[in-house]
Amino acid sequence: MAKGKIPPEFLVERDDYKCVRCLACVRLCSYGANYYDENAKRVYTENRKCVGCHFCEAMCPTEAITVMRNPFEIKPLAHWTSEHLIDIMKQAETGGVLLTSMGNDRPYFSYFDRIVLNASQVTNPSIDPLREPMEVRTYLGRKQMKLDLEEDEEGRVLLKTEIAPQLKLEVPVMFSAMSYGSISLNAMLSLAEAAKTVGTYFNTGEGGLPKELKRYGSNMIVQVASGRFGVNVDYLNAGSAVEIKIGQGAKPGIGGHLPGEKVTEAISETRMIPVGTDALSPAPHHDIYSIEDLRQLIYAIKEATRYEKPVGVKIAAVHNVAPIAAGMVRAGADYIVIDGIRGGTGAAPKVTRDHVGIPIEFAVAVVDQRLREEGIRHMASVVVAGGIRNSADVIKAIALGADAVYIGTAALVALGCHLCQRCYLGKCNWGIATQDPKLTKRLNPEIGARRLVNLLRAWEHEIKEILGGMGINAIESLRGNRDMLRGVGLHEYELKLLGIKPAGEAW
Amino acid sequence: MIGVRKILIREEYCMGCKLCEINCVAAQVGTENLIKIFRYVPELPEPKVIVEEHDYITFALQCRNCYDASCLKACMTGAMHRDPRTGAITVNEEKCVGCWMCVMVCPFGVVKRNVKKKKVASKCDLCAERGSPACVEGCPNEALVLIEVRE
CATH class of the missing domain: 3.30.70 (Alpha-Beta Plaits)
Incomplete structure (x- = not known):
């Protein structure tokens, strides 16, 4: 048969009248899509090479470039969409697993968008956050069931109970685990500096700790994943907490894969693997085959860190998430992270990313419910990750039972990411998901940190504003407060699982 | 200062x-x-x-606007001078005779010639x-x- 050509995904339209031939687009495209024709004295684009990252569009000084989706449609079929057909063509050509990056882009129902928030009217006063104090500080870690107090000879009241180590968050938003290797050092430095300025945490991911980040220890969570890259006792003690990663929302049930092209000298040093070799994380931790094994690892880490740091466990939201979470808490996790189906990644098989896992809204609701029913909710904090887009999502997640949220994609978007989903190629034009020195220098960590701080501050203001409207003056009072939520257009069983009432129903 | x-x-x-x-x-x-x-x-x-x-x-x-600028010393007409207001080294085109000594001595190669006008052309x-x-x-x-x- 004749082999069909796969049509380009994007069209780069260039207004030739506006083009001043500065050739910035030609110089900057890491995919080599733009080129200059000396004879014609014009800039052209090879549309086939364009990934739709919009970097040239952003850099063009005269706004001559428009990157748009190719309206190409093989035939407007509802079931067999162009995307499905093109995927089949690619696989018929290559015989391989389709790789992709970032979060799930399937049009799954967004429950966050079907939940509305409450506000105070007449019977209870709302609060103006600009005039009255508003508390959004959050502590993550094991809490005591009760506090024992004692009085000394002079009648002063002293705390007798020993408080477990806690993470102090000035905003209930942290930067989720993105490893050195999957993202550039400049991207990590931006996250670290922003976390330090705002008073929250960033996560090293599974790629070990580059020496440039050591000074951010007080705002850092170090991750231990199945590959155990760069894990040693100094690494475990370098941060403020240790997180054991069992699963990731984008790819539940499978391990990680950092392509050899991204393993440069510096990456090989932190990961402790040879230059240019693929960094493969196994699907399971080979020392964790049960909850008892998880307990052993948690306590091994607690021993190694002298019980001074909280130890968390991160899993992907899957069907059995509530009992698993309860097991993790009983195994000794000080905080647990639930990563929903929309969680992002640097590289994952498309089929896994798009079809495995459950939406985070359900996961957090059932986990919170289960932990409360078992009377162990205080034993661990719940952190929610996967597709948190704005402060409203943060508020809804917290009202559904989370203590704090992780943001990954939102943070990268603040750094310039346009979700072209090509992180796995390591040629990120924005200097984020790449190790090419020509590209990484495009991300100035000073600008990056500034933008991330702005984002967190903006969300903080909005959270305070909404809390004030609800008549609440502390984020503590919102946690698991599902009375503040109402569902619009949801089925009865969905409302039951989410633990919320339909819109229109009073208390 | x-x-x-x-x-x-x-x-x-x-x-x-x-x-x-x-x-x-x-x-x-x-x-x-x-x-x-x-x-x-x-x-x-x-x-x-x-x-x-x-x-x-x-x-x-x-132009680095050097403290001890060679171009200032090399200029024979005084066309190259330091602007007292901004501290930047500036060229006065009327005084420039196009000897291009400044081009020769500049350690950074940032002084450019204007061949047509036979003047110093480009000086930030x-x-x-x-x-x-x-x-x-x-x-x-x-x-x-x-x-x-x-x-």
């Missing part, structure tokens, strides 16, 4: 887009509208900032008329920053 304004080059953030060069040309022509310049200005001036490139190392270089004056340098303003990654140095 007066504060001297200097452009700080941060090689580690320069991505080599050369937009500084474009913005420099625009500032010399005196308009912000790049399309108009490209379309309707017959002879475009040379940019006074040049992006040096080698592999992934790129940086934009313009930190956009004295404009206020703040166009290359700094237009740099998308803050690889050029304006700093004030106290001597």
Whole structure:
């Protein structure tokens, strides 16, 4: 048969009248899509090479470039969409697993968008956050069931109970685990500096700790994943907490894969693997085959860190998430992270990313419910990750039972990411998901940190504003407060699982 | 002592887009509208900032306004002088006779010739008329920053 050509995904339209031939687009495209024709004295684009990252569009000084989706449609079929057909063509050509990056882009129902928030009217006063104090500080870690107090000879009241180590968050938003290797050092430095300025945490991911980040220890969570890259006792003690990663929302049930092209000298040093070799994380931790094994690892880490740091466990939201979470808490996790189906990644098989896992809204609701029913909710904090887009999502997640949220994609978007989903190629034009020195220098960590701080501050203001409207003056009072939520257009069983009432129903 | 304004080059953030060069040309022509310049200005001036490139190392270089400037010493007519207001070294075209000694002595190679007019053509004056340098303003990654140095 004749082999069909796969049509380009994007069209780069260039207004030739506006083009001043500065050739910035030609110089900057890491995919080599733009080129200059000396004879014609014009800039052209090879549309086939364009990934739709919009970097040239952003850099063009005269706004001559428009990157748009190719309206190409093989035939407007509802079931067999162009995307499905093109995927089949690619696989018929290559015989391989389709790789992709970032979060799930399937049009799954967004429950966050079907939940509305409450506000105070007449019977209870709302609060103006600009005039009255508003508390959004959050502590993550094991809490005591009760506090024992004692009085000394002079009648002063002293705390007798020993408080477990806690993470102090000035905003209930942290930067989720993105490893050195999957993202550039400049991207990590931006996250670290922003976390330090705002008073929250960033996560090293599974790629070990580059020496440039050591000074951010007080705002850092170090991750231990199945590959155990760069894990040693100094690494475990370098941060403020240790997180054991069992699963990731984008790819539940499978391990990680950092392509050899991204393993440069510096990456090989932190990961402790040879230059240019693929960094493969196994699907399971080979020392964790049960909850008892998880307990052993948690306590091994607690021993190694002298019980001074909280130890968390991160899993992907899957069907059995509530009992698993309860097991993790009983195994000794000080905080647990639930990563929903929309969680992002640097590289994952498309089929896994798009079809495995459950939406985070359900996961957090059932986990919170289960932990409360078992009377162990205080034993661990719940952190929610996967597709948190704005402060409203943060508020809804917290009202559904989370203590704090992780943001990954939102943070990268603040750094310039346009979700072209090509992180796995390591040629990120924005200097984020790449190790090419020509590209990484495009991300100035000073600008990056500034933008991330702005984002967190903006969300903080909005959270305070909404809390004030609800008549609440502390984020503590919102946690698991599902009375503040109402569902619009949801089925009865969905409302039951989410633990919320339909819109229109009073208390 | 007066504060001297200097452009700080941060090689580690320069991505080599050369937009500084474009913005420099625009500032010399005196308009912000790049399309108009490209379309309707017959002879475009040379940019006074040049992006040096080698592999992934790129940086934009313009006059460093040296403390102990060779070009000032080499100039026989006094055309090359330090602007007392901004501290930047500026060329007075009326006095310039086109001996190009300044071009010869400049250790950075940032003084350019104007062959047609037989004058010194390109000498960054930190956009004295404009206020703040166009290359700094237009740099998308803050690889050029304006700093004030106290001597």
